[in-house]
Amino acid sequence: MSRLADLPLRPELAGQEPYGAPQLDVPVRLNVNENPYPAPAAMRTELGAAIAEEAAGLNRYPDREAADLRADLAAYLGHGLTAANVWVANGSNEVMTQLLQAFGGPGRSLLTFPPTYSMYPEYARNTHTAMLHVPRRDDFSIDPDAAVAEIAERRPDVVLIASPNNPTGTATPSELIEAVLAAAPGLVIIDEAYAEFARPGTRSALELLPGHPRLVVSRTMSKAFGFAGGRLGYLAADPAVVDACRIVRLPYHLSALSQRAARVALRHSAELLGQVAALRAERDGLADWLTRAGLRVAESDANFVLFGTFTDRHAVWQGLLDRGVLVRETGPAGWLRVSAGTPQEMAAFRDALLEVARELDLPITDPRPSAEEAPR
Template sequence: MTGLDDLPLRDDLRGSTPYGAPQKPVRIQLNVNENTHPVPDEVVNHVTAAVERAVRSVNRYPDREFTELREHLAAYLSDSEPSHPVTPEQVWAANGSNEVIQHVLQAFGGPGRRMLGFPPTYSMHSIIAAGTGTEWVTAHRDAEFRITPETAVAAIEREQPDIVVLCAPNNPTGTPLGLETIAAAYDATDGIVLVDEAYAEFMPAGHASALSLLPGRPRLAVSRTMSKAFAFAGARLGYLAADPALIDALRLVRLPYHLSAITQAAAVAALQQAPAMLATVEAIRAQRDRLLVELPTLGYSPHESWANFVLFGGVHDPRATFEYLLANDIIIRDVGLAQHLRVTAGTEAETSEFLDVLAKMPR
């Protein structure tokens, strides 16, 4: 049987492994930071009707510029940062924020260029870098997985990257990232600064997003997703806000008609129902904060989180703990950090069962 070694694979991809978060048919899935609350019936009905209308003209190519979707995304972002409104010309979208990030690297990375990240961070950043032939370089974080402006600037001056990627809040740690660090990173480079805000809706209410830094910073891009707070992971819709010139650069690398008419219709319909879609955010925050309070009573050490998950330390044997939970129909995530595991904040019932099972594990 032919294997990878028998194929003329690019040399820089040899030995690589694909992204592989476990997908197992268990009852309680708290491993990939989905919104575990079901989509409300009224939203299902609204999206279904929109998709049905789109199907009637699916013999035609979709709107290549996804005009209506950009208008709705711009309105949503402007509502979240009313003092710094976003226009449709500043918005880009693709099939999940991973494809958005890939477009950024295709346009501004590539062979002979470097992207700087700060592990532990979202694993797809380095994978997308590899896929686009962009060199992935790293720098250390400060205590408790934070990044100070001084740390960011020192790393940029040392590595001279073409792209700097920052997670705010960070995945897999949940760590907040100060706007002052983002601003300092921008001032320290002539390249692109990409802020991955996949979990922005779970930040404390009233906390400013990196969107507030966009004016006057044409090399700054802020990516978001509908996979998390919007409970729309299966629909695959990510988006980005940036200067219109940066958006023009992404047009150079996107595939023709990359967003299907079905995807566009479903996303617009979901955005029209944003209050209902986001109604669970406060409940998820409450379960996240509950984990932060109750895990220490079980002898674990959770880290501060502004996302919809909690990374907790003090795990003597992460693999054994993972397998014990799995045997009890619960899956969480081993992110490869020594003596740590990560758990998504689920519904109240899911969180309760996770804590109850964990409490019964022999230690």
């Protein structure tokens, strides 16, 4: 058998590792920001019937334009959007890749604001797009003056902002996005994968779409809809941007089963978004508990919390794993990220972290219950 190193691999891929957070069989998995709640029973029943019906036509190719699903997503998003404003793909990862295939490429550049989603450099690498960076401030917010100045100087073809940001959870104010739109010569993508988890009053970039034909808002059904296994991402933009994605998409890129399953999930959006409210409360309670325990906590509008800082974060990560709790070792040095889970999972995480703190002699205290957490 040959080795990877023996193959005529593209030079920039030499020594690279495939992306992927650990997928370990442990009791408490809080590392990839999944919705911990299974689909409601009524949704599962409807989904089973829909897939069985769809299976009768699997000998035919699916609707390559996914017209019905795009119309349903437009109705879900609101803001006067129609199917012509929406594009769909296999997760927001494929949405982003298609956007860079269309608007990035050799001789073109992508500007991002680290620390941010670790896949962004891989999207750029895979599409031969140069990467440019404007580091975030110590509180993980974006400096508007630095952003505008760098855009004016570097003239990136694509600007990409995650809001809420992964792995920090930081939301980007609409005013900053408007300033970026005014300065950017090319496409501006706002990655709103976690938008449904934002605190009340947090504005979506969807509000800015009218009058901004180069603005793209990317979303996913993986998080709020608990549809990670369904792999459905989408964007909202001017119809011309959708047409650009249609040029680079692979033929029949979204299966008939994926399209039908996503439409079923959308019909149950009220129930699923009820789970979002519960997870938002768990996130806020967790952030409060970690703060009172003496740790630094990044302000989060997502379904996770970044916390630290640790001299040896890997030892903390391993200690949690040894106790059956899997979190994510990602982001700036010294920080860990934990997803919001069920009340039982949050309790297991807190207990495990306190045990690890005692074992490693970390300055973490066991905070007394707050008024919200106290028994009633």
